[in-house]
Amino acid sequence: MEDMKKKLVVIGNGMTPGRTLERIFETNPAAYDVTIFNAEPRVNYDRIMLSPLLSGEKTYEEIIIHGDGWYIDRDIMLYKGFKVDRIDRRSRIVYSGDEECAEYDKLLIATGSNPIIIPVPGHVKEGVVTYRDYDDVEAMLWAAQRGEHAVVIGGGLLGLEAAAGLAMQGMQVTVVHLMPTLMERQLDPAAGHLLQKAVEDRGISVLTEANTKEILGGPSVEGVLLDDGTELPADLVVMAVGIRPSVSVGEAAGLEINRGIVVDNRMRTSDPNILAVGECAEFEGDVYGLVAPLYQMANVAADTLLGDRTGKPFEKQVLATQLKVTGIDLYSAGDFETSENREEIVLRDARRSIYRRLVIEEDKLVGTVLYGDTANNSWYLQLIRDGENISDFRDTMMFGPGYGEGQSADVAVASLADEVEICGCNGVCKGAIVNAINEHELSTIDEVRTYTKASSSCGTCTGLVEQLLTLTLGEDYKPTAADAVCGCTDLGHDDVRKLIEVQRLQTIPDVMQSLHWKSSEGCAKCRPALNYYLLSTWPGIYEDDQQSRFINERVHANIQKDGTYSVVPRMWGGVTSADELRAIADVVEKFEIPTVKLTGGQRIDMLGVRKEDLPAVWSDLGDAGLVSGHAYGKALRTVKTCVGSEWCRFGTQDSTGLGIRIEKFMWSCWTPAKVKMAVSGCPRNCAEATCKDVGVVCVDSGYEIHIGGGSGLTVRQTELLCKVATEDEVMEFVAAVVQLYRLQGHYLERMYKWLARVGIESIKEAIVDDDERRKELYDGFVHSQSFSQHNPWAERVNGVDAHEFKPLAELDLVEVV
């Protein structure tokens, strides 16, 4: 019976309890009725990913762990934005203010930590933030849009990640650090300097031995005053100086508290009905601030709540952490403090910016710090965990496990034992990943994530997992080649697009330089792609690079097998006139054009035009008002129409007029691949609208908009996007969906492939459900058209790119011979 289910109440909805609940629902979905109170007004998201969110490398949607649906499917009551302030242990009720309360049989406290705020004068001013949750990132992004200068107080992991993110958002950032070198706990001074230089190379200033005295300004922050009298301008101050376990609710309830809420190895507090997990829990004197040990706690707590005593109890953990700043590799694990009975082996290569430190105690590795090259980190971590005697290979261990067999990363991974942990966050070892790949025939990173959770949290082990895929599948796995833009880079199309945007790359050489292209000038695959991405990301700013376009787009005509060209003028909506036909006939005669043909797109193609005649042909056509049909372009091609209500006895709307209106509005825009459209006047669909990239089918009550059809290499029927009532709405929805495709499509990816990749639901969400987003996309399209809507033929008639159409020289045979 439903009522017999026990009640579990959870305080805090961070990553740790999220994992506990996952395990409970996977093991015994009927065990508990769950209620969650979360002070943050949102679902469970990946806090680790706040730095990529800040830098713009990820979006909020991408870092959500459990969306609303997850809670609904499990009948979980999630109070978003409700802070628990009281626990009544005798009646077993928790209270959030006077408004809400919930009874529990078992209570799980997972309140995390609070960031420390140094109480210097001015610390309450607007613009002083900490770095802990989504609201902090929002505040930083807001400040980055309006202000110029940011000061980050604290040069540890969090501070440096915040600084790097803010710099990528275009702010002038200064890091103020109390100690003489950065990350002094992990790095010795020399390595600290290497790191400082790498940080400074990103345009970030670093002040060490600097103590903040006061935060200056009126109601909002304007600057930071240091002890030595230095004044730094600041529109934003980020305090990243440490965290403190959040214990106040537990404390008020009389639970045993030390630094954190004290728990036993089954995660029970001093009240057996109350458990605590996460950063607020203290075990044998330690509190933990990294997800790997916290997920261990999460699993143990789930076992305890399910009454399962067979699982492993919680033990002290060896910690490992990694700095998540793209391009700076820094890793530390174990205990790397120096002391008398410890020895160190250090390797330093300043020119290659490599630093490695191994800390050894009684012939065992107890800690390591790796900077610059972190490829062997798993091996070292495993040595620390196993407490293996290292005296046999002490001399060579600095060079990794594969020493003597060549030093590639693959070798390093191949030589790892099965128990070696690959994904620190989720505690997944090599053997488990390899087994999953074999057993379930996995072949992509995403599948490995789904089956094993490896690489699904902070993502820094993605490279290792890819190597395991290569190792297991051999030739069959093409780690990056599969979706890399081309052989000149390992980055995929989405990565490149995103990085162009967030790093504000605005020329092709910029992109190749900043993203470490492997070839100096790219190739015939990536250059046109980059040209398109820059054009669609920076309309009006980026200057189209003609030399990165295929010949057809460069000369605005289609090259034929014999090197001549074909010319296809626009016939708006497939409608023509005597004047246009006469002009075409005249041109055909005058230039002796061998073939005139009706195309499959309701217009006329003149084939076999000599290249040097092109400008003159265009000039004559232009005189009759004919413009380029872009039959050669990754651009809007045709808008086919049928006769519609003007003539047809079944026509419900003016399909011809609407087709013409759409074509006149949208022609001449560049797109990832060609775009073909059609408008049919009724569901008999004589314009074949349901196999076009965008098709409109008119009905009595309005217009159906269909997208993602094709009838070339693959025949695909469109999917219905939505139905609208007026022509004006058709214009808005169609332009918005094309703009979304322009921004998301991979170069040469037809709309139907894009749709298959992103899913119709995500397109509907943006275009149909979200009026604001649709308007924004529509405006984006209009803005871009203001720069691109002109007739390229007329420009060339007037002399643009004249060199394309005539030979450099015509040499006299006699003279040469």
Place this chain on the structure above:
Amino acid sequence: MTTDEWRLIGTVEDIPRSGARRIRIGEVDVGVFRTANDDVFALEDVCPHLGGPLSEGIVHGNEVTCPLHNMVIDLATGLSVEPTPKCVRSCLVRLEGEKVYLSKPDLRDLISQPIR
């Protein structure tokens, strides 16, 4: 070689950087390519695959990709970039300041055995 063994065809500036122009001698076309580093090369403008006009291709590094079916040709050697390369005939280029000269003996070779 004496100066009358070289034929002036234009200046480097006449050719777009990372691009090409074509010169025509009777029935024969020669593509003159300029790389991003301002090196200039000349090849018969006929792709060894199915005769595509190489001067219409995309120039990248010291290579050009044929516009018809994407065969990649090394401008310096005239060889296609593949395990068993095919060859395009080439013509020596001399640069004197901005001026571009082509070797007359090479041009003579090209027109004495036209491919198309």
